[in-house]
Every structure is written in C-alpha cells, then in structure tokens.
Amino acid sequence: MNYETPHLGNEKVYALPGSSEQPRRWGRIALIAGAVLVVLIAGWMFLRPAPKQAANVQQLPSVTVAIPGRSSVARVVSATGSLAARREMPVGVAGEGGLVTRVLVEPGQWVGAGQVLATVDRSVQQQTAASLSAQISAAKADAGIAQSQYERAQSLVGRGFISKADLEQKAATRDAAVARVRIAQASLAEQQARNGRLDIRAPEAGLVLTRAVEPGQIVSSGSGVLFRMAKAGEMEMRAEVAESELPGISVGTPAQVTPVGSTKSFPGTVWQVSPVVDPTSRRGIARITVAYNKELRPGGFASATITGGTNTAPVLPNSAIQTDASGNFVYVVGSGDKVERRAIKTGEVSDRGVAIVDGITGTEKIVLSAGAFLSPGQKIKPILSKQ
Known part of the structure; x- marks a missing residue:
C-alpha cells in the first residue's frame, strides 16, 4: 500500500493508522464531558430542597413575649x-284640706324650714275661730259674775244671812264658770292650730323638686303628695x-x-x-x-x-388578651417554646393596661401580640421584650 507522508505548508496531512492524533481527540472529549458533569452536580447541589428539619427551623414565627411581674393597681369599681x-321629703296636706287659693313656689326653688308652699281657703274656719273667741268672752263674763256672787256670799255668812252650804254652792258655780273659760280658750287654740295647718309648709330647708297642685284644686289628707323636696339640696x-x-x-x-x-x-x-x-x-x-x-x-x-384601696396583680396590654366564646385568655410560652392557652379573669383597666386578677402569677412568658394567629401547641421563636 502507498501512504502519503506529511508535508509542511498548505498541503493535506493524513494521519497514519496507529499515530498519536486520535487519542488526543478522545481526551479532549472526555475533558469536556467531565466539565459538564461537574456543572450538573453543582447545580443539583444548589437547587436541591433543604432538609425537612432545617425548613421547620426557618419557618418558626418570631413572637414578642414578656414576663409582666406584679404591679400595684388601684382598686377601681x-x-x-x-x-x-x-333625703327626699314628700309634702302633702297635714290638715283637713280645702280649696287651694295660692301656690307660692315652683320646682327648682330653694325654701326655708316652715316656709308656706301653698295656702288653702280658710273662710269657714275663721268664722269658727271667731265664734270660739266670742264664747271665751261670754265664759269670762259668767265667771266674773260667779266670782262676785261668791265674794258677797262670804260677807253674808259671818252675819248669818246665808249658810255655809250656800257659800259652797256659790264657790262651785264660780269654779265651773272659770272652767268654761278655759274650755273655750282651749277650743279656740285648737281651731287656730287647725287653721294654721291649712297652709302647706316645708318641713325642712331644701330644694323643691316637683309640684303637683294648682290654685282652685280641692285637696285633703287623701290627696297624696303635692310637693317633693330634697332636704338641704x-x-x-x-x-x-x-x-x-x-x-x-x-x-x-x-x-x-x-x-x-x-x-x-x-x-x-x-x-x-x-x-x-x-x-x-x-x-x-x-x-x-x-x-x-x-x-x-x-x-x-x-x-x-x-x-377603694390598692392591690398587686400582673398588668398586660390589651393586645395580649384574647377573647372567644369561652371567655378571656392569654397564650403562655411553655416547655419547648410551645404556646399554651391560659384562661384569665380581668380586673381594673388603666392607662398602663389591664390588671389580671386570676389565671397567671406574673412569672410566665406571655405572648404580647399576634395571639390571634397562634394556636395551642404551636411552636414559636419567643423574643423577650422589656415592658
């Protein structure tokens, strides 16, 4: 077989079988594949979900709590x-009554003790008093005659013209006449007292509150309350x-x-x-x-x-107190930072807050806010606040 040998310059180069050029190419491919794998592993490590326990720690709500202690609280009812x-004083008719002629006061007026509030017609009673006064005069005249007769009888007893029995009779006649004078005087005094009671008067000094009588009205002891007064106002x-x-x-x-x-x-x-x-x-x-x-x-x-006096009790802001159908309660941080529901009884309310008279001692960690978003047994991250 003929093989071309490599040439320099722009001439084509052909690799001979078994030469080092082919292994070099596979090394570059392996290097690129390794780099891609490293990138994929790094991305997976970055994007994978956090462990369940760590997620729970990050999701715990931060809640402000405080230890209220006990404070001096004024007892306010x-x-x-x-x-x-x-002292209300009802005023009515003390006498026999009659026709009201004048009403002298109005509600809201101050009056003195014994002051006349209203007057009742007394024309008939005045005539009765005049008659009794005349009877006194007649009785005094009779008593004067009886006294003169007694005195003459005394002078004749010594001369023997009348007996002692006749003298005693003259003395009795005189005494009876004097008694009739006293009876007539007492009757007149009684009538005058009755006439005085015709006026409706204030029993004590004070303020007139109501008036239930008008001129021309007929009143009697059964007419009820005509005025109401406040003693001394x-x-x-x-x-x-x-x-x-x-x-x-x-x-x-x-x-x-x-x-x-x-x-x-x-x-x-x-x-x-x-x-x-x-x-x-x-x-x-x-x-x-x-x-x-x-x-x-x-x-x-x-x-x-x-x-009425003072006592000591924990004092909480309104935001710490929750209310439902069962009543008032607060959330207390218990063991493991879990909130616990605690029923309470509230007391006096002041600018400092609400006094808690029952349910807590003041040494507990109390949730100050966000209580409406919590539930019993929920774990929180408490943040202690200084009240």
Whole structure:
C-alpha cells in the first residue's frame, strides 16, 4: 500500500493508522464531558430542597413575649345607677284640706324650714275661730259674775244671812264658770292650730323638686303628695355594684359620678353600703352622696368609679388578651417554646393596661401580640421584650 507522508505548508496531512492524533481527540472529549458533569452536580447541589428539619427551623414565627411581674393597681369599681335626692321629703296636706287659693313656689326653688308652699281657703274656719273667741268672752263674763256672787256670799255668812252650804254652792258655780273659760280658750287654740295647718309648709330647708297642685284644686289628707323636696339640696347616686365587689367598698370611699350625656364628673363619697343583695340580680346598692349641681337631676342615669384601696396583680396590654366564646385568655410560652392557652379573669383597666386578677402569677412568658394567629401547641421563636 502507498501512504502519503506529511508535508509542511498548505498541503493535506493524513494521519497514519496507529499515530498519536486520535487519542488526543478522545481526551479532549472526555475533558469536556467531565466539565459538564461537574456543572450538573453543582447545580443539583444548589437547587436541591433543604432538609425537612432545617425548613421547620426557618419557618418558626418570631413572637414578642414578656414576663409582666406584679404591679400595684388601684382598686377601681365601675358601676351604674340612678340619681336621687339623698333625703327626699314628700309634702302633702297635714290638715283637713280645702280649696287651694295660692301656690307660692315652683320646682327648682330653694325654701326655708316652715316656709308656706301653698295656702288653702280658710273662710269657714275663721268664722269658727271667731265664734270660739266670742264664747271665751261670754265664759269670762259668767265667771266674773260667779266670782262676785261668791265674794258677797262670804260677807253674808259671818252675819248669818246665808249658810255655809250656800257659800259652797256659790264657790262651785264660780269654779265651773272659770272652767268654761278655759274650755273655750282651749277650743279656740285648737281651731287656730287647725287653721294654721291649712297652709302647706316645708318641713325642712331644701330644694323643691316637683309640684303637683294648682290654685282652685280641692285637696285633703287623701290627696297624696303635692310637693317633693330634697332636704338641704343634697343628691346621691344609687350605684348598683356586683356582689363580688361589695366587700371592697366601705363608708367614706371616694368616688366620681358622671351623669349620662355629660363629660363632667362630680366628686362624691360613699355614705351607705347596702346590707342586702338582690337575690335576682346579685347586686347591692352603694349610695354615693354628691353636692348639689343643676346637672345632677334626680331620676337621671349616671355612671360611677369608686376607688377603694390598692392591690398587686400582673398588668398586660390589651393586645395580649384574647377573647372567644369561652371567655378571656392569654397564650403562655411553655416547655419547648410551645404556646399554651391560659384562661384569665380581668380586673381594673388603666392607662398602663389591664390588671389580671386570676389565671397567671406574673412569672410566665406571655405572648404580647399576634395571639390571634397562634394556636395551642404551636411552636414559636419567643423574643423577650422589656415592658
């Protein structure tokens, strides 16, 4: 066979069988294939999913928690109730009554003790009094004659013109005449007292609250209440307090009373705490006395805050407290950073937060926020906050 030998320049070169050119080409192919394989392995390592355990760690929610401790909390009792006169005085007809001639006061007026509120016609009673006065004059005249007769009889006894028996009879006649004078005087005084009771008067100084009588009206002892008064103008709020709150309220406890529709509060003091509890509502009455003010209208509705001492309790922000059909609760971080549901009972609310009177001690880690997105048993990543 003829074989061409390699030439330099532009002449074709033919590899002879068994020459080194063919192994060199296969080496280059192997090198390229290895590089591609390395790239594929690196891409797979980069794109492959992370281990399940590591994914769980990255997905744990970060939640802010705090250890609230215990704080001094003012014991404040909130209550609602009605306003009334502290000592309400109903005024009616004390005498026999009659036709009302004048009404001298209006609701809202201040009156003094014994002041006339209304007058009743007394023309008939005045005539009766005049008759009794005349009877007194007649009885005095009879008594004067009897006294003169007795004195003359005394002078005649010594001369023997009349007996001692006649003298004693004259003395008895005189005494009877004097007694009739006293009877007539007593009758006149009684009638004058009756006439005085025809006037409807204020029993004590105070404020007129209502008026239920007009001139021309016929009144009697059965007419009922004609005026209502507040003694000395003193008002009170009859606050309805839950049975559980009553033991913490005592006489002298300060309070603030706010009438409905007003933003103004009036200072007051508890002057009486009900000794009984309503068996139906399980509430008692705390009576709060307040000074008179035109904005405090008897019969109106009001709210009150009664401050009675202090106690210690954990205080939490509103965001930490959750509520559902079962009541109020918080989430507590337990072992393994898992949240646990803890039922609580709330107390006083202040600018600092809500006092927790039952359910936690204050040493637990409490979830401050995001509680609505958690569920019992869920594992979290707690971040401790300093309140």
